[in-house]
Amino acid sequence: METFDLLMGGFAAALTWENLAFASIGVLLGTLVGVLPGIGPAMALALLLPVTYGLDATQALIMFAGIYYGGMYGGSTTSILLNTPGESASVMTAIEGNKMAKGGRAAQALATAAIGSFIAGTIGTLLVAFFMPTLAEQAVKIGAPSYFAIMMLAMVLVTSVLGSSKLRGFIGLFIGLTVGLVGLDQSTGQARLTAGALELADGIDIVVVAVGVFAIGEALWTAAHLRRRPLDVIPVGRPFLGREDWGRSWAPWLRGTALGFPFGALPAGGAETPTFLSYITERKLAARKGRSDEFGHGAIEGVAGPEAANNASAAGMFVPLLALGLPVTATASILLAAMQKYGIVAGPTLMTDQSDLIWTLLASLLIGNTLLLVINLPLAPVWAKLLRIPRPQLYAGILFFASLGAYSVNRNAFDLALLLVFGGVGFAIRRFGIPVLPLILGVILGPLMEVKLREALDVSGGDVSGLFNEAIAIFVYVLVVLAVIVPIVLARLKPPAELVPEMQEVDR
Amino acid sequence: MDTAVRPRQSDRAQYGLALALALVGLYTAFDARGLTVGFGDPVGPRVFPYVIGAGMILLAVLLVIAAARGDVPEAEAGEDVDLTTPPDWITVVKLVAIMVLNLLLVNVLGWAITGAFLFAGAAWALGSRTVLRDLLVGIVLSVGSWYFFYSGLGVPLSPGILDGIL
Secondary structure (H helix, E strand, O other): OHHHHHHHHHHHHHOOHHHHHHHHHHHHHHHHHHHOOOOOHHHHHHHHHHHHOOOOHHHHHHHHHHHHHHHHHHHHHHHHHHOOOOOHHHHHHHHHHHHHHHHHHHHHHHHHHHHHHHHHHHHHHHHHHHHHHHHHHHHHOOOHHHHHHHHHHHHHHHHHHOOOOHHHHHHHHHHHHHHHHOEEOOOOOOEEOOOOOHHHOOOOOHHHHHHHHHHHHHHHHHHHOEOOOOOOOOOOOOOOOOHHHHHHHHHHHHHHHHHHHHHHHOOOOOOHHHHHHHHHHHHHHHHHOOOHHHOOOOOOHHHHHHHHHHHHHHHHOHHHHHHHOOOOOHHHHHHHHHHHHOOOOOOOOHHHHOHHHHHHHHHHHHHHHHHHHHHHHHHHHHHHHHOOOOHHHHHHHHHHHHHHHHHHHHOOHHHHHHHHHHHHHHHHHHHOOOOHHHHHHHHHHHHHHHHHHHHHHHHOOOOHHHHOOOHHHHHHHHHHHHHHHHHHHHHHHOOOOOHHHHHHHHHO | OOOOOOOOOOOOHHHHHHHHHHHHHHHHHHHHOOOOOOOOOOOOOOHHHHHHHHHHHHHHHHHHHHHHOOOOOOOOOOOOEOOOOOOOHHHHHHHHHHHHHHHHHHHHHOHHHHHHHHHHHHHHHOOOOOHHHHHHHHHHHHHHHHHHHHHHOOOOOOOHHHOOOO
């Protein structure tokens, strides 16, 4: 019950007219940017980060919560109406969602996605609220060796479990780690990899890296391969659900939530796995009811489940982010960077030091989620129109706002040069099929890992055993070894025959 | 995974990427040699660069082996991306040139001017032929964002030659 009271306190802080206005603006801006083709939630957050510069911490967090949910919902709108998922988490939604839209049921597809996102996001955020206090208490006891081990686990999972090529995953990770090295060494103050440039002494701002790799990289990559024929955008009315649609949607929403949350809370990197599992589950269950023929032709269950899984895992991501200070997705990395700008240090002490802020943030997430439903369902036809923006102006706008964002950080033309360099990196990793997420995690986690490594080894006087003197650390290393070995063994034992046709459909 | 279908396909550009990665790895390790390790600091600032640099070189070697065996990357698909046509380098060069002009001139001319040219120029490079309209939209965006940051957020962007007018 204590948690409940604290959450109510958070609502009291967040629910002023002014804050509600910031939350609404956040939701609108987030959806506006997220619905634009080629922009996912992480990029929406990175691009909109400067908008919060003038606000105090509470208002900024509230606006972020809105931008975050808005960006996520915008992404699923794009994938349903265009069949072109902007990010891996929307791939599953696009399969059935676009078929529904083509069959004249765009309104129902958008509605089940929005309501499913709302339910999953609400349950997920409440779970975070109820787990956080206990988890933070435990997390305080975690020492540097265990932190180091957990970060190792996050890197290995994100790099080797996701994506089709482990080699390219590790290349992405090491590019990120190298970028993370740039700047003054944190304990001795010596410059590393700065090539004598004073502007690099403070390290490279994650916003510049993220905006460069996501936005500029995407714009340059698209410019090189611009589709010259117009895309078919399916017109859409006001989203609604009929009685039968409700009956078929509620169970997939809950199952998707149950699948998504644990995957988000574990450092397993993102919504790709749970959305996929949710899709498979719904298809199997439909087959049992003799409705399997509908799958592949626009089954509402295939939109409801994965969309809920996507949002629940996005909420679960807050558990490692707030309790341990560990971001496990690109979006979480940007959120962490944003929190650092306001002097909020995510991690075990956050719960005790700035617990007001945490409860305000959680309350804001619930408010943002509700506003999303209230604002976005009626506005769906407007968002659908945005998909028709002519491509030259769209990508020119992305370049404009990306440059504005990078320039406004320090008002230094040097950052614009860095932005262009990272745009080049973003172009190259798209060309060579290198995943973005390990790169971003490398930039964020690399320096944190170094700090924890040195802390652990300082205590043990340089003896390597200092890394293994905590039970949690040893347990996590066992997980790391399993994460590397199990997929290899499984692949040898039996080829995942069932997954093959699935993935081919996605790869199309 | 396409190797079974198209066994003869290869992607030589990957050797170039491997070379670039190896050079970055070498520089990372080489750069760390000059760092001094403090007394009683068991790890010091060198360990991480050495490990990362060495890892990078190892990955470069693995990439060369993979490329030699016919491993091809899966270039990223996207909403507006058509991978069936060869890359259009001229558009990319135009965009990069426009961004370079922006970063060179932003402190001299000010964001309100260079931002407008950035938008209109990028739209033109990407194939828009409504230059006048793009320029107008660009001016609205850049002047609007200048005032938004100046009065809304308290962040004065570079006014440049328009100092005193804006």
